[in-house]
Amino acid sequence: MTQLADNFTILALETSCDETAAAIVRGGRDILANVVASQMDMHERYGGVVPEVASRQHILSLSPVIQAALQTLPGGWNDVDAVAATHGPGLSGALLTGLNAAKAIAWQRGLPFVGVNHLEAHIYANWLNEHPSSDGSHESPTFPLVALVVSGGHTLLALLRNHGEYELLGQTRDDAVGEAFDKVARILGLGYPGGPAIQQAAQGGAGGSSLPRAWLRDSFDFSFSGLKTAVLHKAQERQERSATLAPSRGERIQRGKAAKATPPAQTPALDDAFVRQTAFAFQESVVDVLCTKTVDAAQRYGASAILLAGGVAANTRLREELVRRARVPVRFPSLALCTDNAAMVAAAAYYRFETGVQSSWDLDVTPNLRLGM
Numbered sequence: 001m002t003q004l005a006d007n008f009t010i011l012a013l014e015t016s017c018d019e020t021a022a023a024i025v026r027g028g029r030d031i032l033a034n035v036v037a038s039q040m041d042m043h044e045r046y047g048g049v050v051p052e053v054a055s056r057q058h059i060l061s062l063s064p065v066i067q068a069a070l071q072t073l074p075g076g077w078n079d080v081d082a083v084a085a086t087h088g089p090g091l092s093g094a095l096l097t098g099l100n101a102a103k104a105i106a107w108q109r110g111l112p113f114v115g116v117n118h119l120e121a122h123i124y125a126n127w128l129n130e131h132p133s134s135d136g137s138h139e140s141p142t143f144p145l146v147a148l149v150v151s152g153g154h155t156l157l158a159l160l161r162n163h164g165e166y167e168l169l170g171q172t173r174d175d176a177v178g179e180a181f182d183k184v185a186r187i188l189g190l191g192y193p194g195g196p197a198i199q200q201a202a203q204g205g206a207g208g209s210s211l212p213r214a215w216l217r218d219s220f221d222f223s224f225s226g227l228k229t230a231v232l233h234k235a236q237e238r239q240e241r242s243a244t245l246a247p248s249r250g251e252r253i254q255r256g257k258a259a260k261a262t263p264p265a266q267t268p269a270l271d272d273a274f275v276r277q278t279a280f281a282f283q284e285s286v287v288d289v290l291c292t293k294t295v296d297a298a299q300r301y302g303a304s305a306i307l308l309a310g311g312v313a314a315n316t317r318l319r320e321e322l323v324r325r326a327r328v329p330v331r332f333p334s335l336a337l338c339t340d341n342a343a344m345v346a347a348a349a350y351y352r353f354e355t356g357v358q359s360s361w362d363l364d365v366t367p368n369l370r371l372g373m
Contacts, residue, residue, distance in 0.1 A: 016090025028350030088369030170220025208277025
């Protein structure tokens, strides 16, 4: 391992999904710039990310976010020591835009380049200088560690023995937890993205019925498809009951004039109380399973701390419950570093460079890249 200088500065790009991001990070921890151009409003009308739209927008946004990040360096390009970019997992077209831009920059300026695993980058957001762990420590995490990565496309538990040394302990067998949040939010009429919408709706929703938990005994794997289906059935039953109690809109009314047929009945909207209670029950079910398995894994493998990472790591209920149950410190990034950003890519890249890892110019995107590859 080569000890890099404290002022070793990395320019990193992140374009795995619908955020176009560029960051400047020094020494693997200090964020000088972290610029993110979100496409959320663009995709909201579709209820999810449209890959072709995301790719085109990345092409338009990349140059502005890179220039904005470089403005934090007095010497501009001359102060950049290396370049990094996400090469998977993610949407292939989106990944290509950032990876090719980063390779072009590194080649033109004669700088070392490395491709970063997006899942690994989420974990390394916990190395950035933002907030202390639950025990008040500002120091870098010490190995071994157990990481819970929860996002729109991924849910997994991993054991970290050292930088770049991962053992996958468990993962989702169907829906990722973020995907389940989006689907349940759609069922409840809460819109997109589902995570923040459900968290807000769940406030004041205690007291309703509970929802099932898929424990998958003797395994650290997860499953959320059955929970999503349970919510769908409850919503359909509620709507059918409301339709039965409401007067028929198709009645013919005789008031001295010719009978006129009214439009066919529409599916009744879910009432607010039901939505709040169901959102609360869904969130509790998800949090219970995630926390139980993570705490058990940390205890079994003697982890010195738990790292929470990914977009769903922004969920307040998950953070609070994991801290309450864990017997070791829990670290999680600030809200801005939970969602996709390039600072986390730079943090992961720093430790790759430190171990002597660099990527060749023929590195391609790997949309289904797994952790540890």
